[in-house]
Amino acid sequence: MSPVTIQHDCAREGAIALTPIACKVLSVSQETADVKAFRIQALDGTKPFECRPGQTAMLSVIPYGECMFCVSAQGQDYLEFTVKEVGYVTEKLHALSPGDTVGLRGPYGNWFPTEELKGKDVLFVGGGIGLAPLRSLLTYLLDHREDYGRIDLVYSGSTPDDLIFLDDITNVWPQLPDVHCHVSIYKPCEGWEGEVCYTAPFLEQLKLSQDNRVVVLCGGPSLFRTCREMLVGLGFAEEDIITTLEMKMKCGIGKCGRCNIGSLYICLDGPVFTLAELNKIPGSLH
Ligand code: FES
Numbered sequence: 325m326s327p328v329t330i331q332h333d334c335a336r337e338g339a340i341a342l343t344p345i346a347c348k349v350l351s352v353s354q355e356t357a358d359v360k361a362f363r364i365q366a367l368d369g370t371k372p373f374e375c376r377p378g379q380t381a382m383l384s385v386i387p388y389g390e391c392m393f394c395v396s397a398q399g400q401d402y403l404e405f406t407v408k409e410v411g412y413v414t415e416k417l418h419a420l421s422p423g424d425t426v427g428l429r430g431p432y433g434n435w436f437p438t439e440e441l442k443g444k445d446v447l448f449v450g451g452g453i454g455l456a457p458l459r460s461l462l463t464y465l466l467d468h469r470e471d472y473g474r475i476d477l478v479y480s481g482s483t484p485d486d487l488i489f490l491d492d493i494t495n496v497w498p499q500l501p502d503v504h505c506h507v508s509i510y511k512p513c514e515g516w517e518g519e520v521c522y523t524a525p526f527l528e529q530l531k532l533s534q535d536n537r538v539v540v541l542c543g544g545p546s547l548f549r550t551c552r553e554m555l556v557g558l559g560f561a562e563e564d565i566i567t568t569l570e571m572k573m574k575c576g577i578g579k580c581g582r583c584n585i586g587s588l589y590i591c592l593d594g595p596v597f598t599l600a601e602l603n604k605i606p607g608s609l610h
Contacts (some may be wrong), residue, residue, distance in 0.1 A: 325536050327563035328440045330601070332593045334433075340577045344384055344427030345372050349420050350402050355488040358409045359453060360418055363402045364428055371401050372428050377438060377461040378596045380570050381405075381430030388416040390427070392573045394457040403428070406456040406488060432576040433595045436461040436540065436566065438468075444538050445473035449551050451480045451523055451543035455488055457568050458542050466500060473502070476532060480508045480523040480547070484516055506530055524550035527558070534560045541567045541599075549609075552599055562600035570595040 350363040364383070366372045375381070375395045383405055384390035391413045397404035409418045420426065438461070446465060450458045458477075465472045477497070481487045487507065497503045508519035508526045519526060523543070539555055541548065548567070555565055572590045574582040583590035586605050602609055 325444070325564070327561065327600075328437055328538055328566060328598060330437050330440075330566070330596055330598060331434055332597075334435075341373070341429045341431070342577065344382070344390075344429040347372055347426050347428045349422050349424045349426060351422055352420065355406060355490075356485055359406060359488050360409075361396065361404055361406045362417070362420070363399075363404050364426060365402045367425075369401060371398070372403055373431060375403060375431040375460075376435035377464045378434065378436040378457060378568055378570075379431040379460075380433050380573060380576065380595065381428055382432070382576055383407075383417065384427035384429075385413055385416040385420065386425065386427060389413040391417075392432070392570070392576050394460065394568070394570045395431070396456040396459045397463055398460070406453070406459070408453045430576070432573065432591060433570065434593075436464075436568075436596055438464060441465070441538055442471045443473065444536055446475050447532055447537055447539045448475070448477045448479075449523065449527065449539060449541045449543070449555075450477070451547040452482075452486050453488065454543035454547065455479055457570055458540055459489060459492075461540060462497075466497070466503070469501070473536065475503045476530075477503075477505045478508075478523060478527055478530065479505065480510065480521075480526065482510045483513050484509055522550065523547050524554040527551060527554050534558065534564070537564070539565045541565060552609075556599075562603060563598050565599040567597060567599065567602070568595045569597065 347364045350365045353361045380394050393405045396406040448458045493505050508521045569590045572583045576591045578592045
């Protein structure tokens with residue numbers, strides 16, 4: 325299998341969006357106790373801008389502040405963001421209702437290599453809120469199903485209450501041809517009849533072959549470290565393991581310096597990289 329190549333110069337080449345577009349909250353859905361999904365639309369009822377899977381945008385809650393989020397889904401006339409309440413701006417965001425006004429600027433960064441994945445099997449590995457950036461690619465592959473091979477999702481959370489997009493995972497995606505969802509929790513829980521297992525040993529247990537398969541991995545530091553070590557141990561090439569560092573993006577436009585690792589700026593050169601690329605950048609995997 326030829327190694328995956330990711331485009332890194334896209335954000336450095338084009339014009340960078342600096343001005344927020346006035347938008348409205350189209351809908352809000354409660355995913356877990358501290359995670360909500362927001363559908364955002366321009367005030368004239370259109371999609372604010374076109375976005376590729378893996379790209380991010382800056383969502384502003386007027387007048388409290390702004391935060392960078394990945395686009396977790398999109399439709400013809402909306403962009404969707406899945407947001408965990410972790411601080412001041414996200415708390416204000418969680419208080420919004422349909423019809424409220426927000427600002428939105430973007431898109432930022434590079435994207436998952438949808439062309440390069442054609443004809444390949446794709447294994448998604450995520451934990452907790454880490455499924456949000458993966459979902460934009462997963463739904464893209466489902467929308468272009470004939471271009472891609474088997475799709476597996478290995479997804480975990482501490483408890484069932486930490487799992488987002490549960491309806492998709494349990495009711496929608498497993499019904500689709502050659503889509504396989506493998507879900508586990510870490511802590512035994514009354515009423516849970518599925519796997520109780522950390523993500524890395526769960527991957528080992530599933531014994532998915534590395535032949536013609538690319539992995540897309542996103543999760544917290546512990547999941548990211550244990551799973552990438554497990555995947556390499558199982559024989560996956562580092563060139564075939566893709567991740568996104570979108571959580572490190574702050575201003576998104578190369579100005580604040582908070583995302584740089586060595587000579588790279590995650591916002592301008594990423595956030596999507598292969599593990600092989602990150603291994604060549606000292607400090608990128610910490
Ligand atoms: S996010 Fe500010 S410089 Fe990259």
